[in-house]
Amino acid sequence: MFGLNSKDTRAFLLIAALAMLAPILLNPFPTGSALAQFNAGYPDLMQRFVIFGIFAIGFNILFGLTGYLSFGHAAFLGVGSYSAVWMFKLLSMNVVPALILSVIVAALFSIFIGFVSLRRSGIYFSILTLAFAQMSFNLAYSVFTPITNGETGLQVYNSDPQYLMAEGDPTVTHFFGLEMRETFTLQLGGWSFDFAAGYYMCALLLLAAFYLSVRIFRSPFGLTLRAIKSNQQRVNYTGLNARPYTLAAFVISGMYAGLAGGLLACMDPLAGAERMQWTASGEVVLMTILGGAGTLIGPVLGAGFIKYFENIFSKINDTVLHQWFAFMPDGLENVIVTIVHPFIGKGWNLTLGLMFMAVVIFLPGGLVEGGQRIGKLFSKRIPSDAASAAGRPSE
Amino acid sequence: MGILEVSDVNKRFGGLQALGNVNLNIAANTVHAIIGPNGAGKSTLLNVLVGKLIPDSGTVLFDGHSVLGRKPYEINQLGISRVFQTPEIFGDLTVMENVMIPCFAKRDGAFKMQGLASILSQSDIRATAEMILEDVNMLGKSNMTASSLSRGDKRRLEMAMCLVQEPKLLLLDEPTAGMARADTNNTIDLLKEIKSKRDITMVIIEHDMHVVFSLAERITVLAQGTPLVEDTPDNIKGHPKVREAYLGEAQV
DSSP states (O other), X not given: OTTOOHHHHHHHHHHHHHHHHHHHHTOOSOTTSGGGGGOOOSHHHHHHHHHXXXXXXXXXXXXXXXXXXXXXXXXXXXXXXXXHHHHHHHTOSBHHHHHHXXXXXXXXXXXXXXXXXXXXXXXXXXXXXXXXHHHHHHHHHTTTHHHHOTTTOEEOXXXXXXXXXXXXOOSSOEETTEETTOEEEEEETTEEEEEXXXXXXXXXXXXXHHHHHHHHHTSHHHHHHHHXXXXXXHHHTTTOOHHHHHHHHHHHHHHHHHHHHHHHHHHSOEEOGGGGSHHHHHHHHHHHHHHOTTSSSHHHHHHHHHHXXXXXXXXXXXXXXXXXXXXXXXXXXXXXXXXXGGGSGGGHHHHHHHHHHHXXXXXXXXXXXXXXXXXXXXXXXXXXXXXXXXXXXTO | OOSEEEEEEEEEETTEEEXXXXXXXXXXXXXXXEEOSTTSSHHHHHHHHTTSSOOSEEEEEETTEEXXXXXXXXXHHHTEEEEOSSOOOOTTSBHHHHHHHHHHHHHHOSOOOOSSSOGGGOHHHHHHHHHHHHHTTOGXXXXXXXXXXXXXXXXXXXXXXXXXXXXXXXXXXXXXXXOOHHHHHHHHHHHHHHHHHSOOEEEEEOSOHHXXXXXXXXXXXXXXXXXXXXXXXXXXXXXXXXXXXXXXXXXX
């Protein structure tokens, strides 16, 4: 379908189904029930899943295919956000010009950073990109205050010119009149499902981004990138100039990051410098590796996984724990709550860190490899070599 | 006029004269071996030919073009392919993909952005790759991951990757290093077969005299960075200077 083989089509349809049905799938528990806190089907969170999914898909084009580990991709995310908010300030609250500009500015920015950083490979490349991102962060925080509004963060004010704003246009972000916050709520028995316009716009862009990445993976360009990852020496002696290939991959992934940053601003028209900080760059690395670097759906899974657990773990507090363990004798209950306490609430990073370590140690191929192993358990009849050929991460 | 003309090439590494006034003229469609004891400058010479090293002085002309100052990928685009001492292949990719990449490089040049074309639709590239894999007897393994191949098969694959670009000149850096006698003989047969099927010039750097004397039409003996003598294999065998410098007392 659309130039994809049957296996890729299935992956695409899987992602499409997950994205379209997310408001239902992520709300499995009735509102008001004790388990409702595990629901993740509210627009704010789902938008984050999808936006960071786009970010990670783009990152995977660089890291998964060429093996160049960039530690500065958050810079492009931040640049995308700033560009989008500027469009809101100067033109109107329509998201289309904002997204276009954020992709273009991120592309220009990544051409520059990529051109300089790609002169080195391995750890030196990582350090160079990290240095650039931290530099951008600090500049946005201080010197560039007139453009970035420094610590406060860039936002839209009533006094902004908004030259294209017509009388009666929405004052919140919108797609030609369709407000991003517009939500249709479906009540079904005890369940309640929210279908938000903003979420669906992000989800459609995710599908487009995913489709494009599949095409890139299966193209001669993608094959060359994988060759560069595998053996750069041979690439040079094969008559291929590796530099423009890696730069192209870098710019494409920068544009994905810019799109993600623009979308963040479209959902909430605010951009702060902390979006460019190294922790944000590190997060996308974690998402990609956790899901499975070099696989097609891995980055999307990793992004969803991290954002989901970040949200769930940080929401659980001691009161909730006391409810859970209320059936125990008081003394024991307190001991258990004390033990679990560091792992929840503000300690969610700890839990996520442990999970990340477990995945990297036991499943080097990420969640995708985990899924394949489970799949193999259930289909032992398939000859083992066919299964392992299908299960190679680079496929 | 030879296809490769090396004139007065000098290369120093600090105090060591790695190459001193090397002159070499390699005729088209011949198999030319370069032999010499360890440290004679064979590998340095090869690295100069592929653009990895730039000599201090001298000229290297390939097919009328100077190779000096060109990057390795540019020299490859001129028509020089290189086989390494340890096979350099794309270990993570399948055998088929390994051969397709040089095909793309040959067809599309050093860089061409084809982000949306599907590999599967490149039937001409696929057909060429299959033909060459058939030539080196690897067609049955085209879906295997290259890193899982045996050493001999890796060597065959690397040759296929070079040959599929139809190079005018094939440089072989100790193609049988570390091989068992049977594998060595297979490689010799493979090279003979390759030579018989197409117009190709080969330059072989080799320690194994058995390989050299089975394949070479001309032999250059290097010693301490300078060519000692250049002649046919039969004359080299009996040459007193060569015996002294290289072959020692070993009877070949």
